[in-house]
Amino acid sequence: xxxxxxxxxxxxxxxxxxxxxxxxxxxxxxxxxxxxxxxxxxxxxxxxxxxxxxxxxxxxxxxxxxxxxxxxxxxxxxxxxxxxxxxxxxxxxxxxxxxxxxxxxxxxxxxxxxxxxxxxxxxxxxxxxxxxxxxxxxxxxxxxxxxxxxxxxxxxxxxxxxxxxxxxxxxxxxxxxxxxxxxxxxxxxxxxxxxxxxxxxxxxxxxxxxxxxxxxxxxxxxxxxxxxxxxxxxxxxxxxxxxxxxxxxxxxxxxxxxxxxxxxxxxxxxxxxxxxxxx
Amino acid sequence: xxxxxxxxxxxxxxxxxxxxxxxxxxxxxxxxxxxxxxxxxxxxxxxxxxxxxxxxxxxxxxxxxxxxxxxxxxxxxxxxxxxxxxxxxxxxxxxxxxxxxxxxxxxxxxxxxxxxxxxxxxxxxxxxxxxxxxxxxxxxxxxxxxxxxxxxxxxxxxxxxxxxxxxxxxxxxxxxxxxxxxxxxxxxxxxxxxxxxxxxxxxxxxxxxxxxxxxxxxxxxxxxxxxxxxxxxxxxxxxxxxxxxxxxxxxxxxxxxxxx
Numbered sequence: 001x002x003x004x005x006x007x008x009x010x011x012x013x014x015x016x017x018x019x020x021x022x023x024x025x026x027x028x029x030x031x032x033x034x035x036x037x038x039x040x041x042x043x044x045x046x047x048x049x050x051x052x053x054x055x056x057x058x059x060x061x062x063x064x065x066x067x068x069x070x071x072x073x074x075x076x077x078x079x080x081x082x083x084x085x086x087x088x089x090x091x092x093x094x095x096x097x098x099x100x101x102x103x104x105x106x107x108x109x110x111x112x113x114x115x116x117x118x119x120x121x122x123x124x125x126x127x128x129x130x131x132x133x134x135x136x137x138x139x140x141x142x143x144x145x146x147x148x149x150x151x152x153x154x155x156x157x158x159x160x161x162x163x164x165x166x167x168x169x170x171x172x173x174x175x176x177x178x179x180x181x182x183x184x185x186x187x188x189x190x191x192x193x194x195x196x197x198x199x200x201x202x203x204x205x206x207x208x209x210x211x212x213x214x215x216x217x218x219x220x221x222x223x224x225x226x227x228x229x230x231x232x233x234x235x236x237x238x239x240x241x242x243x244x245x246x247x248x249x250x251x252x253x254x255x256x257x258x259x260x261x262x263x264x265x266x267x268x269x270x271x272x273x274x275x276x277x278x279x
Numbered sequence: 280x281x282x283x284x285x286x287x288x289x290x291x292x293x294x295x296x297x298x299x300x301x302x303x304x305x306x307x308x309x310x311x312x313x314x315x316x317x318x319x320x321x322x323x324x325x326x327x328x329x330x331x332x333x334x335x336x337x338x339x340x341x342x343x344x345x346x347x348x349x350x351x352x353x354x355x356x357x358x359x360x361x362x363x364x365x366x367x368x369x370x371x372x373x374x375x376x377x378x379x380x381x382x383x384x385x386x387x388x389x390x391x392x393x394x395x396x397x398x399x400x401x402x403x404x405x406x407x408x409x410x411x412x413x414x415x416x417x418x419x420x421x422x423x424x425x426x427x428x429x430x431x432x433x434x435x436x437x438x439x440x441x442x443x444x445x446x447x448x449x450x451x452x453x454x455x456x457x458x459x460x461x462x463x464x465x466x467x468x469x470x471x472x473x474x475x476x477x478x479x480x481x482x483x484x485x486x487x488x489x490x491x492x493x494x495x496x497x498x499x500x501x502x503x504x505x506x507x508x509x510x511x512x513x514x515x516x517x518x519x520x521x522x523x524x525x526x527x528x529x530x531x532x533x534x535x536x537x538x539x
Contacts (some may be wrong), residue, residue, distance in 0.1 A: 010438035013464055015372065016372070027354065027525050037376075123511075135332045136329075138333050140329065167532070168532045170533050171533050172532060172534060172535040184335060187349065187350060198337055200341065200347075200524045200525050200527060201339075201524070202336065203335065204334065204336065205334045208335070209335040213327070214327075217352070
């Protein structure tokens with residue numbers, strides 16, 4: 001469409017991308033499309049013990065699945081729960097997409113999505129996701145992970161980072177109230193959330209949403225604690241906001257109520273200066 | 280695929296299905312929101328699929344504190360058995376590479392459920408109208424041959440304007456360019472319509488030419504147009520549609536006072 005100044009802008013819609021006509025693809029196009037789809041597949045890599053168990057038809061017998069999505073959520077779990085040496089990694093998920101950093105000689109997504117289990121008590125499974133999972137991979141990730149878990153009396157808790165800029169409310173929120181948490185849970189979740197429920201018209205997207213959709217449809221008790229923060233990087237104040245969310249969980253999730261400054265410093269890195277143009 | 284949210288399986292035999300297309304201005308989806316909200320329809324199931332971008336939120340049609348904390352997913356089916364009406368609401372964009380798969384999923388669900396007719400509410404870019412389409416009403420309709428057999432008289436009486444076929448290069452009198460159906464900005468509308476013609480499904484498309492912006496008036500225009508045909512609401516007074524709570528703050532939070 002043309003504007004008043006004579007330049008031609010391509011109009012776009014917030015709702016819909018231009019629908020491609022179903023052109024007859026030649027074989028080469030189809031092959032490229034297939035290969036791309038295969039490359040974008042989500043893969044789960046479990047430890048030998050877990051793989052063996054899954055192969056013989058036994059799902060992971062956990063009753064608490066805690067998923068941390070985002071750097072603050074993941075760092076919170078690292079500092080407050082996983083810093084005790086009783087947790088061991090039992091698997092990881094890899095999902096290649098356009099935002100995966102190509103690190104030569106090393107699988108870039110190795111540390112980006114890891115599953116941990118307590119050495120002595122297998123009732124809790126923790127997963128930290130710091131990688132970007134693309135929109136077309138979210139459903140697959142969720143299906144594959146939940147396929148490995150037993151569903152009876154399973155309670156899923158998701159800790160998710162959010163930006164206060166995405167939070168809508170009628171009265172303008174002054175930044176001193178951030179960070180704060182809001183919860184969203186499935187119909188099967190019977191317990192009392194530790195923070196207010198997410199008000200209309202706010203929604204949850206991404207991996208937490210995919211998990212909630214799956215759990216809602218399959219009658220699994222699940223709750224998402226979305227933490228809205230005004231800081232983009234890992235930050236100790238934001239991490240601490242998640243504390244109440246884990247107080248209701250079983251004995252296996254031993255929360256270290258006040259981790260040492262050294263541990264916190266390790267995870268709350270100051271944000272790297274992107275550019276010094278305006279300093 | 281369709282998963283019932285109730286203990287007993289829902290039956291949709293001989294029901295009318297109304298569904299939106301994810302299209303420019305989200306007009307179809309806004310109109311469907313008005314139907315569900317006004318008729319106080321109950322959710323009967325989910326369309327659980329990998330074709331839509333995941334999202335989740337609390338009850339968008341909440342009227343009181345008690346029903347506020349109910350989780351809702353990107354594609355849900357609502358029904359009012361008394362009116363033999365079912366409504367599919369789609370709340371998220373269709374993943375681009377999965378558009379065809381989604382259409383196939385819808386077609387097979389519509390067939391399996393035994394809907395007597397399906398109405399798709401959609402929209403198309405206003406700026407891409409040709410000279411002919413610029414004149415008169417901005418509302419159009421399409422029907423599959425199967426539905427035309429049933430509803431020819433009603434449609435004639437309503438005096439609606441059928442969506443025109445446009446030539447690929449307007450103005451050029453080249454014999455090669457056959458006028459064809461295009462619905463720019465309509466998402467899967469055209470695909471769903473052509474697939475339904477092939478599968479001999481009774482399906483109608485109601486669409487509106489519009490642009491992005493505040494599309495609430497467009498939603499009202501479309502829904503009143505549909506009401507002329509289906510008579511979902513008896514009342515004749517103008518502001519009879521109930522706006523759901525999820526329409527609050529469509530354009531963002533309140534303004535910070537420090538801005539001034």
